[in-house]
Amino acid sequence: MTRIAYRQPEEMTEQARELTLKRGNLNVYRALANADKVFTGWMLAGQGVLTSPVLPIRLRELVVLRTAHLMDCPYELGQHRDVARTAGLSGDEIKAVTSGSDWQTAHFEPVELAVLHLTTEVLTTRSVSTEVFDQVHTALGSEATVELLMVISRYAGLALMLNALDVDLDESARLPIPPVHS
Amino acid sequence: MSRIPLTSIEQQPEPVRQWMARRGNLNVFRLLANAPNVFVGWTQMVDELFDSPTFCLRMREVVILRVARLQNSRYELTQHIAIARDAGLTEQQISAIVETEDFDAAGFSDTERTALDVTTELCTTHRLRDDTFAAAQAVLGDEALTELLMIISCYYGLALVLSAVDLDADATARFQP
Numbered sequence: 001m002t003r004i005a006y007r008q009p010e011e012m013t014e015q016a017r018e019l020t021l022k023r024g025n026l027n028v029y030r031a032l033a034n035a036d037k038v039f040t041g042w043m044l045a046g047q048g049v050l051t052s053p054v055l056p057i058r059l060r061e062l063v064v065l066r067t068a069h070l071m072d073c074p075y076e077l078g079q080h081r082d083v084a085r086t087a088g089l090s091g092d093e094i095k096a097v098t099s100g101s102d103w104q105t106a107h108f109e110p111v112e113l114a115v116l117h118l119t120t121e122v123l124t125t126r127s128v129s130t131e132v133f134d135q136v137h138t139a140l141g142s143e144a145t146v147e148l149l150m151v152i153s154r155y156a157g158l159a160l161m162l163n164a165l166d167v168d169l170d171e172s173a174r175l176p177i178p179p180v181h182s
Numbered sequence: 183m184s185r186i187p188l189t190s191i192e193q194q195p196e197p198v199r200q201w202m203a204r205r206g207n208l209n210v211f212r213l214l215a216n217a218p219n220v221f222v223g224w225t226q227m228v229d230e231l232f233d234s235p236t237f238c239l240r241m242r243e244v245v246i247l248r249v250a251r252l253q254n255s256r257y258e259l260t261q262h263i264a265i266a267r268d269a270g271l272t273e274q275q276i277s278a279i280v281e282t283e284d285f286d287a288a289g290f291s292d293t294e295r296t297a298l299d300v301t302t303e304l305c306t307t308h309r310l311r312d313d314t315f316a317a318a319q320a321v322l323g324d325e326a327l328t329e330l331l332m333i334i335s336c337y338y339g340l341a342l343v344l345s346a347v348d349l350d351a352d353a354t355a356r357f358q359p
Binding site for chain 1: 185186187213214216217218219220221222223224226227228229230231234235236253254255300304305308309310315319324325327328329331332334335336338339340341342343345346347348
């Protein structure tokens with residue numbers, strides 16, 4: 001049970017309400033809107049992460065799921081298992097990336113594996129080996145690498161808030177993402 | 183040595199240049215500006231966190247320093263030990279937060295103590311026990327408690343970026359809270 005009362009969109013400022021509704025009016029937003037002096041800024045920071053075309057959505061969702069798993073965050077896992085599927089990940093891939101080490105032997109592309117190594121290393125040891133970092137940086141370039149790190153940063157921080165507030169997973173509402181172009 | 187080249191302030195669009203002129207020409211901003219699609223929104227979040235009247239500067243710095251310590255972030259510690267001093271924390275209090283963990287002897291207020299307990303438990307276990315949460319909710323209320331979580335979240339996440347990139351501490355530039 002969520003430990004604080006949800007704010008309703010009607011109680012939010014126009015900008016916060018617009019951003020909340022655009023992203024599916026999820027429990028996470030209605031819980032965090034309790035911090036109404038900083039909620040809009042937090043939503044704006046997320047807007048960039050969710051809409052930038054620089055990092056492919058598939059790669060982003062791999063990182064989000066890996067982060068959610070390592071941060072032990074049921075809410076993020078519940079949302080992003082479905083979002084990841086929409087982004088083109090298979091059921092087996094989702095299972096592998098949310099497990100201890102199965103992802104290392106699953107059939108991911110080399111760049112995806114490198115990104116998963118980076119995510120795992122930084123979240124478990126607070127550092128990244130030079131080899132792994134260089135592999136990711138060389139494959140993605142500086143802009144996408146910084147975006148990738150900001151995805152880890154955002155979802156790791158968000159996991160703490162979701163776990164602290166014990167936010168209930170939405171029954172059916174999911175974060176809408178643009179359709180995948182194949 | 184930073185593993186990603188830092189952008190220069192001159193390369194930035196005018197609003198970002200102005201923001202960095204106001205908040206500081208820091209290595210962390212020059213790093214994040216490599217990703218303009220996410221950096222601009224992130225600066226708006228930082229502004230709200232530091233412009234909000236909910237917590238005084240001192241209280242925010244107590245929390246930020248504790249997160250920086252628990253995340254072992256050399257960069258955050260270098261920046262925020264200096265800011266914490268300016269915000270009125272004593273050397274004993276700073277040392278309690280980043281070294282000794284002897285909070286009882288350092289003369290923190292009850293609210294600061296509550297914030298330290300929440301921060302420590304959340305960063306080390308990734309959750310809060312029922313009694314920790316209830317105590318914090320009673321002292322802070324829903325709005326301030328959620329805002330406290332926002333501060334923890336921001337610095338916890340940022341520390342990961344800084345460690346991954348191995349960002350160098352700034353020689354003299356300081357964040358302007």
